[in-house]
Amino acid sequence: MFAETLEAVQSSPSKRTIYVRFVLAALALIVLFKTLRFGRWGAWQVRELSDFDAFYIIAQQVWRGQLDLVYRFETLIKLQAEASNGATSFMPWTYPPQFDLLVAPFALLPAGFAYLLFITATLTIYLVTLRAIAGKNFAQIMVVMFPALAITVGCGQNGFLTGALIGLACLNVERRQVLAGLALGAMVIKPHLAIAAGVYILATRRWVALATATMVVLASSLVCTLVFGWQIWAAWLGAIRESAIFLEHGLYPLFRMISAYAALGRAGFPPTFAFWAQAIAACFALFAVVLAVWLGDARKMSSTFALGITAMVSVMISPYAYDYDLPMVGIGLALLLPDIAKVASARERSVIYGLILLAGAYGMLQSARLAAQFGNDADMDEKFAPAIGGFALISLLVLLLRLLWRGTQLVTALPQAAQAAE
Numbered sequence: 001m002f003a004e005t006l007e008a009v010q011s012s013p014s015k016r017t018i019y020v021r022f023v024l025a026a027l028a029l030i031v032l033f034k035t036l037r038f039g040r041w042g043a044w045q046v047r048e049l050s051d052f053d054a055f056y057i058i059a060q061q062v063w064r065g066q067l068d069l070v071y072r073f074e075t076l077i078k079l080q081a082e083a084s085n086g087a088t089s090f091m092p093w094t095y096p097p098q099f100d101l102l103v104a105p106f107a108l109l110p111a112g113f114a115y116l117l118f119i120t121a122t123l124t125i126y127l128v129t130l131r132a133i134a135g136k137n138f139a140q141i142m143v144v145m146f147p148a149l150a151i152t153v154g155c156g157q158n159g160f161l162t163g164a165l166i167g168l169a170c171l172n173v174e175r176r177q178v179l180a181g182l183a184l185g186a187m188v189i190k191p192h193l194a195i196a197a198g199v200y201i202l203a204t205r206r207w208v209a210l211a212t213a214t215m216v217v218l219a220s221s222l223v224c225t226l227v228f229g230w231q232i233w234a235a236w237l238g239a240i241r242e243s244a245i246f247l248e249h250g251l252y253p254l255f256r257m258i259s260a261y262a263a264l265g266r267a268g269f270p271p272t273f274a275f276w277a278q279a280i281a282a283c284f285a286l287f288a289v290v291l292a293v294w295l296g297d298a299r300k301m302s303s304t305f306a307l308g309i310t311a312m313v314s315v316m317i318s319p320y321a322y323d324y325d326l327p328m329v330g331i332g333l334a335l336l337l338p339d340i341a342k343v344a345s346a347r348e349r350s351v352i353y354g355l356i357l358l359a360g361a362y363g364m365l366q367s368a369r370l371a372a373q374f375g376n377d378a379d380m381d382e383k384f385a386p387a388i389g390g391f392a393l394i395s396l397l398v399l400l401l402r403l404l405w406r407g408t409q410l411v412t413a414l415p416q417a418a419q420a421a422e
Helices: 002-010 014-037 051-064 068-071 073-083 096-110 109-157 160-174 175-190 195-203 209-229 231-248 260-266 272-295 301-317 327-343 346-374 387-421
Strands: none
Touching: 002 014, 002 109, 002 160, 014 109, 014 231, 051 068, 051 073, 051 096, 051 109, 051 387, 068 073, 068 096, 073 301, 096 109, 096 175, 096 209, 096 231, 109 160, 109 260, 109 327, 109 346, 109 387, 160 175, 160 301, 160 327, 175 195, 175 209, 195 209, 195 272, 260 272, 260 387, 272 387, 301 327, 301 387, 327 346, 327 387, 346 387
8 A cells, every 4th residue: 555655764763864864865956957057057047037036126126215115016017028038927926915014134245145034944843843742753744845935945935934834833723822923923924825714713713822923913013004105005905816817828837736626717617617626625724723623622533633634625725726835734744643643544544645746746747748848838738637636626626525424424323323222
């Protein structure tokens, strides 16, 4: 069985050490290579922009006092063309102003060193958090998550930061609610990935954590208003409306998205149908959180299992979710693993691991194939590539719901058995 092979990774301390060192060495090589690329050294004087390039452009605009320009497509595309020496890239900016403030200091460094500092810092925080949650299962999770970790390092995205924040919230929500609230409030940088965690907080009535998170959001919003002016919020909302139009017309690289919307949209379904399918998937994902909490209250599953479900489904809510957001799923897997053998068969565990690997590896492999077949300057959206990552996560959600439904049957069966015995 595939599951048993993967789980053998943690069979001894020496094996765990070997696998962890191998994954870390591979990630270090990718970081080194990408540092040269983002620094535009050697053969990369002219190249297509990647995600961290967008972060760097926004950071520069913060210091120039022209941040509102990045929230308008017609001006942002000019800024990106200038930064790429004429190469064309489509990367609209819809991050809240809080993230603009966060990345601003990186403009004080050359681009290559800025990338190196950003990615090593966020990766370190993520791995420390993951290690604290996973314990002896750390090596197995590193192997399962390696494709997702590699793609996040490769594009210089913030998936490690959001994964660490959700991980810190999960680590502290039961005993240190203030710390959990601080971490959850910091998710204002990507609020659509914190919806499931918010539902968990409400379902478990962690009012201190909720109040703390709310205060973080309000305080950070006030700071942004003082720094950028009130008009920044109108500019941000305008960018969100604009991005919805782009998404409807398929102008994003949908094949790298991991949402139900992208999966169905790329398969040829109308945008309206794909949107409603995404809404249904989001409802089922949030239902899974509530059901996991209820089973925890009934003592049929641990609170850790409910937190794992919450972290896993966090990337299934929004239509705008990419493969670089998958480090959050690693946090969920780390929380689930202590109990997963009790509720899932070896075959089911194999499917879970396989779906996570597929979702993480597909976008990277498909990007490499398209670049090799059509060249680095080709418009990837004009070349058909299905969004398999989205189908993988839909299947993962169905399997998680199946495990939870099995738990509900146990809850209802026990009282019936007790009455029959009387």
